[in-house]
Amino acid sequence: MFNSELMKKLSDCFSPSGREKKICEMIMDEIKDFADEITIDPLGNLIARKKGAGKKILFSAHMDQIGLIITHVDKKGFLRFANVGGLNAKELLGLRMVFLNGLEGVICQEELKDKETLLTSKLFLDVASTDEEFIRNNFHIGDMCVFKTEYYETEDCVICKAADDRIGCYILIEALKNHPKTDNDIYYVFSVQEEVGCRGAKTAGYTIEPDLAIAVDVTATGDTPDGIKMDVKLGGGAAIKLMDKSIITHTDVKELLTNTAEKNNIKYQYEILEFGGTDAGPIHTSREGVPSGVISIPTRNLHTSGEIFNKSDVEECIKLVIAVSK
Amino acid sequence: MFLNELTELSGVSGCEYEVRNYIKGKLSEMGCEFYVDKLGNIIAHNKGKKNKNIMLSAHMDEVGLIVSNIDSDGFIKFKAVGGIDQRVLNSKVVVIGENKIPGVIGSKAVHLMSEEERGSSLPIDKLYIDIGTSTKEETEKVVNIGDYAAFKSDYVEFGNNMIKAKALDNRAGCSIILELLSQNLDADFYGVFTVMEEVGLRGAETAAYQLEPDLGIVLEGTVCADMPEVDEHESSTFIGKGAVLSLMDNATIYDIETVRSAAKIAEDNNITYQYRRSTSGGNDAGVIHKTKRGAKVVAISVPCRYIHSSISVASKNDIDSALKLTKQVIIENQKGE
Numbered sequence: 001m002f003n004s005e006l007m008k009k010l011s012d013c014f015s016p017s018g019r020e021k022k023i024c025e026m027i028m029d030e031i032k033d034f035a036d037e038i039t040i041d042p043l044g045n046l047i048a049r050k051k052g053a054g055k056k057i058l059f060s061a062h063m064d065q066i067g068l069i070i071t072h073v074d075k076k077g078f079l080r081f082a083n084v085g086g087l088n089a090k091e092l093l094g095l096r097m098v099f100l101n102g103l104e105g106v107i108c109q110e111e112l113k114d115k116e117t118l119l120t121s122k123l124f125l126d127v128a129s130t131d132e133e134f135i136r137n138n139f140h141i142g143d144m145c146v147f148k149t150e151y152y153e154t155e156d157c158v159i160c161k162a163a164d165d166r167i168g169c170y171i172l173i174e175a176l177k178n179h180p181k182t183d184n185d186i187y188y189v190f191s192v193q194e195e196v197g198c199r200g201a202k203t204a205g206y207t208i209e210p211d212l213a214i215a216v217d218v219t220a221t222g223d224t225p226d227g228i229k230m231d232v233k234l235g236g237g238a239a240i241k242l243m244d245k246s247i248i249t250h251t252d253v254k255e256l257l258t259n260t261a262e263k264n265n266i267k268y269q270y271e272i273l274e275f276g277g278t279d280a281g282p283i284h285t286s287r288e289g290v291p292s293g294v295i296s297i298p299t300r301n302l303h304t305s306g307e308i309f310n311k312s313d314v315e316e317c318i319k320l321v322i323a324v325s326k
Numbered sequence: 327m328f329l330n331e332l333t334e335l336s337g338v339s340g341c342e343y344e345v346r347n348y349i350k351g352k353l354s355e356m357g358c359e360f361y362v363d364k365l366g367n368i369i370a371h372n373k374g375k376k377n378k379n380i381m382l383s384a385h386m387d388e389v390g391l392i393v394s395n396i397d398s399d400g401f402i403k404f405k406a407v408g409g410i411d412q413r414v415l416n417s418k419v420v421v422i423g424e425n426k427i428p429g430v431i432g433s434k435a436v437h438l439m440s441e442e443e444r445g446s447s448l449p450i451d452k453l454y455i456d457i458g459t460s461t462k463e464e465t466e467k468v469v470n471i472g473d474y475a476a477f478k479s480d481y482v483e484f485g486n487n488m489i490k491a492k493a494l495d496n497r498a499g500c501s502i503i504l505e506l507l508s509q510n511l512d513a514d515f516y517g518v519f520t521v522m523e524e525v526g527l528r529g530a531e532t533a534a535y536q537l538e539p540d541l542g543i544v545l546e547g548t549v550c551a552d553m554p555e556v557d558e559h560e561s562s563t564f565i566g567k568g569a570v571l572s573l574m575d576n577a578t579i580y581d582i583e584t585v586r587s588a589a590k591i592a593e594d595n596n597i598t599y600q601y602r603r604s605t606s607g608g609n610d611a612g613v614i615h616k617t618k619r620g621a622k623v624v625a626i627s628v629p630c631r632y633i634h635s636s637i638s639v640a641s642k643n644d645i646d647s648a649l650k651l652t653k654q655v656i657i658e659n660q661k662g663e
Contacts, residue, residue: 018579042540043620069574071603072559080559082605084574121560141601142573142582193579203620 002311006030006173007158008151010166014100016067016144017084020044020192022100023063027169027190034176035188045204046190048176054183058210058290059175059321060201060279061168061217062194065161066303067146068097068125070139077135079105079125084144085195086303089118095305096148097125103138104128104148147305156311157234163307165194167297167314168216175321182326191279198246201279205286212253212291214324215280216317218309219244219271219296230272232298234309237267238316241294246277247284253293257324264323267316271296295320328352329481329501329645333491336421336476338390339407339525342366345386345497349504349519358507367533368519372507376514377662381539381621382506382652383530383610384499384546385523388492389634391420391455391475396466400459402429404475406450408524411635413447418636420455423473429455477636487642488565494638496523498628499545502649511653513660515543523610527577530610534617541584541659542614542623543652547640548572549607550629561603563629566641568598569648570627574605577612581622588624591654598647602627626652 015023024046028038035048046063066085073079092107099105105125112122125145129135149161160166172188179186187208192200194217205213219239222230232239240257242249261268273296284292295317300308337345346368353360353370360370368386389408396402402422406412418431432455433448455475459465479492491497503517516537520529534542552564563570571588572580592599602625611623628648631639 018574019582041620042622043615045620069605071573071605074559080603082574084579121557124559141603142585196579199579199616200620202616203618207619 002314003174004153007160007167007170010170011151011160011162014098014146015063015065016146017064017193017196019100019144020063024190027063027173030173031176034179041203041207043200043203044192045200047204047208048188050176050179050186052183052185054185055212056185056187056208056210057325058187058189058205058208058213058283059172060189060191060204060213060215060283061172062165062191062200062279063169064192064195065146065164066195067144070141070143072141073135073139077127077129077132079127079139081120081125083120089120089123091304092123097145098148099143099145101138105145149305157308158311159306159308161305161307163299163309164218164302167218167309171216171314171317171321174318175325178322180322180326184325186325194279198277198279198282202282202286205283205290209287210290213280213283214292214321215278215283215294216321217278217294217296218299218302218307219273220302221298221300224300232269232271234298234300235312236269236298237313238320239269239271239296239298241271241273241296244273244277245275246281247292247294249293250284250291253291257293257295257320260323261320264319266319266323268320327501328504329489329497332497332501333481333493336474337386337388337493338392338474338476339387339522341474342386342521345500346519349386349500352504353507356508363532363536365529365532366521367529369533369536370507370517372511372515372517374512374514375660377660378540379538380515380541380543380656380659381518381534381537381614382503382515382543382545383518383520383533383614384503385496385520385529385610386500387522387524388476388495389524390477393422393469393471393473393475395471396462396469398462400461400465402455402457402465402469404455407474409634412450414635415450415453416448419478420475421478422455422457422469422475425468427457427468428478429457429475432456479637488639489642490637490639492636492638494628494630494640495547495633496545498547498630498640498645502545502645502652505649506653511656513656515656520610527608527610527613531613531617534614534621538618539614539621542611542621543655544609544611544614544623544625545648545652546609546625546627547630547633547638548602548627549604549633550631559603563600563602565629565631565639566643567600567629568644569651570600570602570629572602572625572627575607575609576605577608578615578623580611580624584622584624588626588651588655591658592651595650595654597651597654599651624655
């Protein structure tokens with residue numbers, strides 16, 4: 001049964017890269033009764049452990065989301081910004097953004113001369129106030145903001161912001177709540193700063209030194225009109241990644257995931273992504289190396305204010321995480 | 327002030343020995359405990375009151391050139407080391423190798439250029455270094471492939487407390503750490519002078535691996551864009567407006583609580599500071615915060631005009647602000663809870 005309330009709460013939580021405090025607190029509150037041990041490391045990764053004498057397995061889902069950072073508040077009260085994570089100027093125009101303090105703004109552009117390319121430096125945020133003092137007191141250089149989008153769901157799918165990778169967090173939370181009886185030593189890592197280069201996962205991988213690592217993150221799909229050529233589709237089940245820019249899945253891990261899915265009647269599909277990377281990238285090259293793989297959630301319209309995923313795929317991912325933990 | 331002497335030394339990435347020797351000499355004079363690691367980083371220790379492990383870092387290296395070929399007429403072809411501003415290479419004076427052989431970067435005369443060539447800057451493969459020889463043999467007597475060439479540009483004080491010199495990125499940072507090490511503060515910190523920052527933060531990574539800091543403070547000379555043609559919101563920093571605190575760049579999102587507390591420390595101590603408005607570039611913090619279990623990082627910089635060229639300009643007041651702020655941040659962080 002899909003827990004819409006939890007997913008909505010996760011999606012709505014304000015936490016761009018480097019500012020993950022709020023979601024960290026929320027997840028901690030959600031899992032505190034289920035983990036044997038919870039730590040927060042120097043970069044802010046939230047690490048929940050279910051102790052065991054067996055194999056050390058690390059699951060990682062990142063808490064951060066893409067957003068914008070204010071680089072300047074001009075004399076008239078307009079805000080300039082730079083992107084935090086993979087966003088480009090032409091996708092931003094007209095979007096509503098929200099800050100940690102709940103205040104909002106809309107992305108506008110300077111009048112462009114003919115054929116001029118739209119650059120982020122030509123955009124600004126209008127925070128809907130003519131009161132300069134109000135603006136100066138409430139918006140500061142270094143503040144970040146994220147998309148403002150209403151969570152919405154149908155019978156089988158969800159549209160929300162930051163499905164990348166709150167859906168991964170959701171899966172790990174559900175897996176932890178349904179932690180199976182096992183000897184394995186399981187670490188559920190809710191990592192920071194993935195969107196700017198998988199930075200949190202690097203230190204978490206070092207600290208935990210696992211025998212096996214599985215990132216749980218979204219992936220693109222090839223099932224939309226004139227979309228990218230890719231076999232992954234919504235409703236096709238958990239996607240077992242074979243390769244992306246950051247990892248070539250260890251063959252043993254590919255087999256483990258495939259066999260586990262087969263044995264447990266878990267619907268799965270293989271995924272090859274020709275761009276992007278996940279936490280598994282830095283983890284698999286950590287210390288002496290870690291056999292690693294990725295369980296992906298097929299997601300359309302990635303890195304936009306409305307990402308779309310299928311609830312039954314999520315259920316399959318949860319089942320696969322739990323089955324692999326055993 | 328060590329800056330005058332520091333900026334007159336050559337220290338292109340991978341060839342920092344002149345700078346290293348100078349700093350080692352100064353540390354010995356001060357009686358400061360230090361060692362040089364395998365990559366050539368200097369790691370000095372100021373012992374004192376300790377609450378956490380603090381690592382200060384400034385890179386010794388500068389952008390420059392490396393000799394790649396000597397042609398039959400004795401002209402020297404070269405490649406860039408680090409992200410050099412290639413537009414400004416032509417007609418600059420350089421010194422090559424250990425013996426500091428003087429040379430001039432040349433190209434064919436403007437008279438011989440096509441209309442198109444005149445309007446644009448010359449790419450690096452159209453330039454050469456002339457050391458006043460006329461045959462390959464003559465050149466080879468004093469210069470070898472693999473020798474480094476560094477810009478030659480004197481340290482000059484001018485205008486309103488301003489400095490013109492080469493390699494202010496990052497001898498400014500080196501001079502600040504040296505100065506702090508000379509003050510015998512009762513606050514514990516490691517002062518690290520790193521190698522090979524300009525080619526990818528390489529020295530800082532091994533230094534952080536050895537020291538495992540809780541807090542990394544990176545001292546830098548950072549890009550300053552207060553020129554007339556740059557829109558206000560695109561100006562990264564302003565000369566004369568004080569020490570620069572970074573919020574985010576290509577390599578790091580700085581720990582916001584540490585950054586805001588540094589700003590508060592500046593305000594409480596009447597130290598002028600500004601935030602860096604740009605998110606481009608990167609510095610040693612990029613590797614320090616991700617090494618081993620991770621560390622919190624801040625960057626405190628001096629705004630430098632024209633960096634990554636043969637000349638840079640900075641304000642002595644800004645250097646002073648960066649020094650004072652760094653000192654207070656160390657002291658506050660070692661006070662304990």
